[in-house]
Amino acid sequence: MRILIIGCGSIGSVLAKAVHDMPEVDRIYVTDQSKDYALHLIESLEKARYVDNVNDNIVKILGEVDLAVEAASQDAARKFIPFVLENGADVMVMSVGVFADDAFREKCFTLAKKHRSRLYVPSGAICGTDGLHSASAAKIQEVHLITRKGPRGLRGAPGLKMKGIDIDSLTEPTVVFEGNARDASNQYPKNLNVAATISLLGVGFDNTHVTIICDPTTERNAHTLIVKGDFGELRCETQNVPSPMTPSTSYLAALSAVAAIKRILGNVWIGV
């Protein structure tokens, strides 16, 4: 398999190193808007090559790429997902919040069908997506996500600015957002990708309820997923260790991309 990794930050770095050790992967291309990040990452990865972050350069190698992994930003997702699909490669998306835009999501899903490419969204930083997926085969009455992060995991989010919240002045756990997953994805584009993932699996962006708590007493990125449906009730709690490089990102998110690629490469799928 030949893989293109778009974005050499917290997720892209873990992923590039992990796929380098997979015997089925014979070539890794990496790109980043920062050439330095990309070159630094591949210094010790002999299967890896740098591609300049320009469509024309990427299109030259897309013919020999089986899977492109977007691990960069919503802007990068908007630019690259349709482009990769139109060029016939499969794509894995980490900046899932971009799919809160219905027109863009439909465009990508339609392109995937038209070009017979696969579009993968790993479970990311949350557990319980397997149960939610199964539950969605019957009626679901409620999906509620409660996310609790420390100030470092939420800093810079447009939603905080909109409400004039100074997270550094908080002395106790405080609800900074209560609403649906669409608004959460738009107001917290780098922090709430899991809200988008569970919306796609369950009851959609408008019907998925989200609570975000800024907790100055924690360093963890915690998610509690509550689902009620015909199947019964599910309550799943994930206490994530944040990435040292990008505190809004949890290590589990990178691991979910690694695990997804292992699953794609294998013929036996457990727990689908």
Ligand SMILES: NC(=O)c1ccc[n+]([C@@H]2O[C@H](COP(=O)([O-])OP(=O)(O)OC[C@H]3O[C@@H](n4cnc5c(N)ncnc54)[C@H](O)[C@@H]3O)[C@@H](O)[C@H]2O)c1
């Ligand atoms: N699905 C999930 O559960 C989940 C969890 C955490 C993070 N994420 C998302 O995954 C993405 C990557 O996360 P991360 O922690 O690795 O981010 P990061 O900030 O550590 O790294 C992102 C890298 O992408 C590069 N980049 C940004 N925009 C680009 C563009 N337009 N073209 C090329 N390169 C570009 C940056 O220079 C940076 O090196 C983010 O959008 C993040 O919000 C998803």
